[in-house]
Amino acid sequence: MKSLVFLVLACAGCAVTPAGLSRQYEWYRAGTNVIGVVRHDIVPYVPAPWNGMVEGVLACAAAGLAAWNVHQQRQLREVKNGVLRSNPVKPNQT
Numbered sequence: 001m002k003s004l005v006f007l008v009l010a011c012a013g014c015a016v017t018p019a020g021l022s023r024q025y026e027w028y029r030a031g032t033n034v035i036g037v038v039r040h041d042i043v044p045y046v047p048a049p050w051n052g053m054v055e056g057v058l059a060c061a062a063a064g065l066a067a068w069n070v071h072q073q074r075q076l077r078e079v080k081n082g083v084l085r086s087n088p089v090k091p092n093q094t
Helices: 002-012 018-045 048-081
Strands: none
């Protein structure tokens, strides 16, 4: 599961356009849906010693997706405000 999250993050990249951010959001939603389905439908059937480890992996994956969502929201706010970090800041020419 953890490798799936890293694969999603690697494929999505760091978008700076509304279309790219929309694509990233779809990847985020798919990731959270997968985690929810695994937690609800698969984890109850995992034997007791491994159950906690699977829950831990899912918690780490969810935390990674949450951090990625914070980054997406920051990028979306910057795109909406017209401020991009990729644009170099011009020094004061006084």
